[in-house]
Amino acid sequence: MNIHEYLEEFEDIPGTRVYTAARARKGYHLNQFAMSLMKAENRERWKAGERAYLDEWPLTEDQKLAVLARDYNRMLELGGNIYFLSKIFSTDGIPFAEACSTMTDMTFPEYRQMMLDGGRSPDGNRSIKGGY
């Protein structure tokens, strides 16, 4: 299969940013910054001054603002990957499901209820172009 067709299909999925090579490149330092929070001493420094800690990393200003605002959708847009970004919300003491809910149009209780009710249906969520 041709790589261009392969990648193009990924853009047809509603509400989803597939972590492609292009995103991995764009988000490289954002993800490395997030990964640095796995170390206790880095978490300390981060908590003591988020902006100062961020400024040690070669992130774009957009990326820095998205991190400071905990705007996860924007971070994904700017090349973040959720497994790396999870180090940020873990450091904030926020559970994975709650962090997920912030990326949707639901509150955390609404999101939790949706999951208990069987999760988001794939119907209408599979293809933008196809609408199915």
Place this chain on the structure above:
Amino acid sequence: MNIHEYLEEFEDIPGTRVYTAARARKGYHLNQFAMSLMKAENRERWKAGERAYLDEWPLTEDQKLAVLARDYNRMLELGGNIYFLSKIFSTDGIPFAEACSTMTDMTFPEYRQMMLDGGRSPDGNRSIKGGY
């Protein structure tokens, strides 16, 4: 091809220890020790006290003695790989060709002359069993 036959053939080469997985395992810490000498600060500490520096690494006593004696054939026997071990003789300021000569039955000038004369012939050096 079967892995056992593949590996067995390697033992049939005169004067040669092929760096197989088995050797890589045996020599893991020996090679990691040698690799540590790529850093200037480690080279300092090593030069200040070889035995003390070695004792920081989980090497066998045999491996340590071989390193201290600069017995490269023995180091190969104990799982060393020449590219890793080269960090030891580089730190000693000894050129690659001279280090090679210490593994043969020649002096360095004799070895150098052999190389200038076209190197060691493969004749009789290909196979122990076959003698060719």
Place this chain on the structure above:
Amino acid sequence: MARITAGVGSSHVPLLGVAVDQGKTRDEYFGPIFAGYDWTKKWEEEEKPDVVILVYNDHASAFDANIIPTFAIGCGERYKPADEGWGPRPVPDVEGHADFAWHIAQCLILDEFDMTIINEMDVDHGLTVPLSMMFGQPEKWPCKVVPLAVNVVTYPVPSGNRCWALGEAIARAAESFPEDLNVQIWGTGGMSHQLQGPRAGLLNREWDNRFLDMLEADNDDVRHIPHIEYLRETGSEGIEMVMWLIMRGALGKKVKRLHRHYHIPCSNTAIGHIVLEPLSE
């Protein structure tokens, strides 16, 4: 020779590790999930595998963004549970089987799989949660483990076809190991889940069960599911299920299903597991 006596596919949701570690496995929320593993735990006690080849993925724990191996095989003596940001899980260290792992690694490279060999690494929930689900909370894990880490994060991840073929090659490799070993192979991750973006929370009971059906079937159709289908149908993280195909490929053409369980949800994820036995043709 080493005998691959069974294959297990299982989710590896981190929250299940938390439930085990905090003794919540029989509460209202987790009870139905853990009940599904009761059969499997008992079966594992009887089976007593010597080694598990544990196919999983690292979730930004051992590998940072700098290096992305498609297939990495752990050939070390032991592995510590990773600190994923809230301290390492209070579980035993994982003992490797370096002899067997190096044997497999060597055979795979001769067989034209472009493996990355790893000696030292910490292992995250992807590897330790399945151990907890199958073995509970022993002082020491009852078997050795060969970790096989697959990139299922950065696209392109390996195709289903390549994963299945890797499984077949692992089975060939096990056959030529000189020692007698009772080996299981586990494929972990999944089932449907999406942890990101406005579509987060997608689950697909129907598709997941069709996938389980395909794993049980006497054919290899499942290897041909394209990545885009996993993505559309099972959420952005459902792709982890390609790792189950390495397990399935190692079992040969025909299998017998011993156990199967499915539950929705565990946090953001559909939980499923299946136990399969190879049938000689």
Place this chain on the structure above:
Amino acid sequence: MARITAGVGSSHVPLLGVAVDQGKTRDEYFGPIFAGYDWTKKWEEEEKPDVVILVYNDHASAFDANIIPTFAIGCGERYKPADEGWGPRPVPDVEGHADFAWHIAQCLILDEFDMTIINEMDVDHGLTVPLSMMFGQPEKWPCKVVPLAVNVVTYPVPSGNRCWALGEAIARAAESFPEDLNVQIWGTGGMSHQLQGPRAGLLNREWDNRFLDMLEADNDDVRHIPHIEYLRETGSEGIEMVMWLIMRGALGKKVKRLHRHYHIPCSNTAIGHIVLEPLSE
């Protein structure tokens, strides 16, 4: 599309880097070696490749014993010359071509090569010496480089067949790159040499030249040379020549030889290089 316009096979002996860096390239010892590269340097000036896919091996510089990738492709923006124990070589940094490298990496994984992707690493003499041989001492290297690091140290290394097939897959990948690029592919290392043990110093002029003949031939017989033959005939480090097969495989069935040179010895090593052009069938 990116066009693979030529392939170069060349030794990458560290001492040649020393000769360049210390201005000894025309002395009695090094003169005959560098004279052989005069044609090639001039040809490179005319060819002006945009990118070189540079197949080489790391010699315990970027990778320690912990992690051993069979095939690692550099997808970063730039690479510094490694400190191999006596300070980094005084040569320019190597500029990557991240767009092209990621394109190739993605295509190769889709094509079922199990690549390891690397973003940051230092590059040792295996990569910088061939640059010096082809381009001399410019302020800045005249082209971008995609490093492709192959494990040829720990056995099993990839088979000749797998290397050739990787070259073919690289050629397919280049074809689907949207930008017009003049690409060369270089295979480096060798020729016969043994750096260890009582057999150190082995050289094999006859075999090396037969290998060069096989590279020029209108067939792919050379891919089937087994590892044991390289080891017996060309010394324990002659195996580096499998990397030339990645280059050769990328050129297609028929090639035209533009230049060829062989000299014995450079320190412990037989020096050879060959310049090939793909011929459409």
